[in-house]
Amino acid sequence: MFGIYSFPSETKAKEECKRIRDKYIPDGRLTDPADDVFFRALVDEHRHREEKVGAGIEYFQVRLNGSLRARTGNYGVWIKQYGVDDLIDFGYGGVISRLANAGGARQEHARIDRALRLAIRPITDEFLSTWRESGRPLVSCLSGETMRSGDAIDVVHDVPRWGELVRGFIARFAELSAIETRRLDQSLGEIIVSDEIRSSWIQYHRDHAVLGLSTPQENAARSRELA
Incomplete structure (x- = not known):
């Protein structure tokens, strides 16, 4: 979830x-180096990291929140900055919630991405099959190199790229959850539940996608450039 730490x-x-x-309750300074490293990694994920770190974190301190003008009377972990006498509020719970929500959004995008890819798989398969049957040179749209008929060949989205195409389509929906999908066997991926949405996506793809060919290596390198 953050730094080297991962939680289910x-x-x-x-x-x-x-x-x-x-x-460290009721009023202890975090003395275990492992505990200190843990909370420093969490501070690094704070949206106001620079403000929380200041000139540097000297140590972390457990204090009763109410004694430090916080919202509740629970105990919290506070930051002692170098050169600052007062402890700085941290609010690690909010940081974790934000990270979890971001992770959830990534999972939502991945879910929809899988379903959209599967929906247009017949189109990309037909594109490659038709190209092979035409006898035209198998030229990579990424490098201009000619590939041999026996080579592994990927169908790629030349312009716009796949990510741009997907973002353009899902922007039509107020919430990602509006695109409901159902998980199939691992080898089959995920499908769009709504026939209307699936048909709309296929038409959107036909109207906007420009397909091309590439080697798997070129396709993978291109994906890394966007990461």
């Missing part, structure tokens, strides 16, 4: 923070 859920991440915090 937002709840588990918060439980780990609480476990560390509880070791």
Whole structure:
């Protein structure tokens, strides 16, 4: 979820923070180097990182939130900056929630991406088959190199690229959840549940996509450039 740390859920991440915090209640400074490194990694994910780090983090301190003008009377983990007498509020729970929400959004995009790819698979398969049957040279649209008929060949989205095409289509929907999908066997991916949405996507793809050929290596390198 952050740094070198990974948790199966937002709840588990918060439980780990609480476990560390509880070791130092009621008014303790975090002394275990592993605990210190853990919270520093979490601070690095804060949207106001520069403000929280200041001239540098000297140490973390557990204090009763109410004594430091925080919203609740629970204990929290606070930041002691170099050169600053007052402790700085942290709010690690909010950081974890934001990271979890971002992860959820990525999963939503991945889910929809799989379903959209599968929906237009017959189109890309037909494109490659028709090109091979035409006897035209198998020229990569990415490098201009001619490929041999026995080579592994990928069908790629030349202009616009796949990511741009997908973003353009899903922008039509107020929420990603509006594009409902159903997971099939791992080898089959995911399908769009709504026939109307699937048909709309296929038509959108026909209207906007420009397909081309490339080697798998070129396609993979192109994907890394966008990462």
